[in-house]
Amino acid sequence: MSKVLIVDDEEGVCELLRDVLEDAGFEAWIASNAREAREILQAKTPDTILLDIRLPDADGIQLIEEFNSMGIQVPVILMTAFGTTETAIQAMKQGAHDYLNKPLNLDELLLAVQKAVKMQELFSEVATLREELDIEENSVDSLIGQSKHMQDVCKIIGKVADSDITVLIQGESGTGKELVARSIHSNGRRHQRPFIKINCGSIPEYLMESELFGHEKGAFTGAIYQKPGKFELAHSGTVFLDEIGELPLHTQVKLLRVLQEKEFERVGGTKCIKVDVRILTATNRNLKQLVDEGKFREDLYYRVNVVNIKVPPLRERKEDIPRLVNYFLNKAARKFNKEISGITHEAITVLCNYHWPGNVRELKNICEQGVVMSRGTAILLEDLPLPGDGKLSLNGAGEQIGINIRGGKTLKEVVADVEKQVILKALNENNWNRQDTARMLGLNRRSLYAKMKEYDLIDG
Structure with a gap:
């Protein structure tokens, strides 16, 4: 059943739209202001959004930009009783899918919602096909070969894929560690859910926690909007931490909590966020040596190194x-x-x-x-x-x-x-x-x- 979020401060309009949409076979959620809409979108993902352009705590057009910054790629249909040509142009420039004037023509609105939901379904289908093709191609790149070394790798992948056990993938650069991780994901029970890669070596240290766990508005200079982190976006899927040996010590503490408690807070936030993810890691460094040098937490090392897959260098196969x-x-x-x-x-x-x-x-x-x-x-x-x-x-x-x-x-x-x-x-x-x-x-x-x-x- 397709889901529609209605955001309007007029209770009568919300109830009317919910009745019309539910009669047409949709599931409808209601928010009376921007704050309620944000709370719903943090927990759920609709197939389209019906958004009033004037809310008591936000401007609808600016809210579209905020949704985009939160990574919410959902068609938005704006509604307004104060429609002008300039407003319509501005709405479409900000990425609105459609623009409807009040009083609403319910047949026109229903048609607009059906088109938006259909477009979202097509986008999702294309994204899924692209991901499947990418995973299939990448998996072939890494797993081609009949050598004993590669057969051993494949056997371990087959044994661990359906579980949620944490896997550490080790090997030299260019051996295909990411592709082994993708193979584990694509052969497991989470294969239809997100696979999100985080390259710990490419993210500046001062942005690491924000990238992984997100941040609240105003948490630091430049934090204009609330932003979900990679772990939130990967909920119910897999997080692949590449180059985990580069992770700063203070971030390792928060990662350990995610592994143990399945929860964290955004940077600058106090709300505890629960997350269900499988964690795969990779490194071309000697983590045990980093532990001995005080650069990697020993407790985290044993949490990520539950199953170890060593990807052989090409000279050995x-x-x-x-x-x-x-x-x-x-x-x-x-x-x-x-x-x-x-x-x-x-x-x-x-x-x-x-x-x-x-x-x-x-x-x-x-x-x-x-x-x-x-x-x-x-x-x-x-x-x-x-x-x-x-x-x-x-x-x-x-x-x-x-x-x-x-x-x-x-x-x-x-x-x-x-x-x-x-x-x-x-x-x-x-x-x-x-x-x-x-x-x-x-x-x-x-x-x-x-x-x-x-x-x-x-x-x-």
């Missing part, structure tokens, strides 16, 4: 490389609209012998480059540029930084290639510790993160 190469080449061929029939034996031999410091992500990037650089239907060895002398070497060494000025690259592109190589080499030398890597390269952490994101070196 080289028998999976031919299958992965075939998948990535076909995918890249579709992406760049090219006909690729296969890859030469020489090229696949070199790929299998390479040490792959960037793991599966690096292999994917190399395959895409090969498809772009290829001038025929088969990928040749010379189509596969890598560090060293600019080409893959048969012994898979190539640790030195090299420049490849062939292939028609601009100076900017050549410099970008070298910069990526330098960053990748520094990350490997520092075991992908961003703080140490940034110090080695003379960068701050935010600048390093921006570079890593630009060159697709972010952990996943």
Whole structure:
């Protein structure tokens, strides 16, 4: 049954609209002011909102903007007895789905609600299909392979997927930790509910608690509106905390409470919010070592490390490389609209012998480059540029930084290639510790993160 929230300070109008909507098969909720509407929207999600433009405690048009800032993506139909052309234009600019004048034509209103609900259903269907396609594609990327290592990973996923047990996913950057998390979610009982990823390494420390747990209006400078956090948005679904080793100690305390009590308060708030989420975590760092160094809480470590999945580096599952190469080449061929029939034996031999410091992500990037650089239907060895002398070497060494000025690259592109190589080499030398890597390269952490994101070196 589709649900409609009616927001109007006239009791008679609310009762009339509720009767009309319920007779038409809708479930109707009533709020007499903006405060009541906010309270309802914190606990429930309607399929559309009927909103009076003049409320005793808010302006309807401004309220639409507030709903958007709260992450409420629901069609809003404005109602007013003071309609003007200017008001109508302003309402539509703020994102209103429709605009009705009072006294209301009930047939017109019912038709507008039916259209809004239908549109919301289509949007939800498209979003679900996109998410399913994304999950399916990403899961394939991470779980392709018949090696014993990958089969062991798949077996653990199968055992834990239907439970709500907390899982810690460990592995080097680029091995596919996020994709393992998505696979756990998509194969579990929460698969139709939200999957929300939080990259703890990319959020500034002063914003971390607000991002995770939300904030109240006025909680700090710039907190103009109340904002729900990622945990609220993920209610009944899964929260994936990537790079959990980067989580500040003071935020770790609040996370521990969520794990133990399933509750928290927004920043600047006093109301206890209950939440039902499954928590998955991932890291490329040694959490036990961080505990010993006093950088990670020991009690939190044991709460997140109930089941441990170690995702193997590509160099330990080289028998999976031919299958992965075939998948990535076909995918890249579709992406760049090219006909690729296969890859030469020489090229696949070199790929299998390479040490792959960037793991599966690096292999994917190399395959895409090969498809772009290829001038025929088969990928040749010379189509596969890598560090060293600019080409893959048969012994898979190539640790030195090299420049490849062939292939028609601009100076900017050549410099970008070298910069990526330098960053990748520094990350490997520092075991992908961003703080140490940034110090080695003379960068701050935010600048390093921006570079890593630009060159697709972010952990996943």
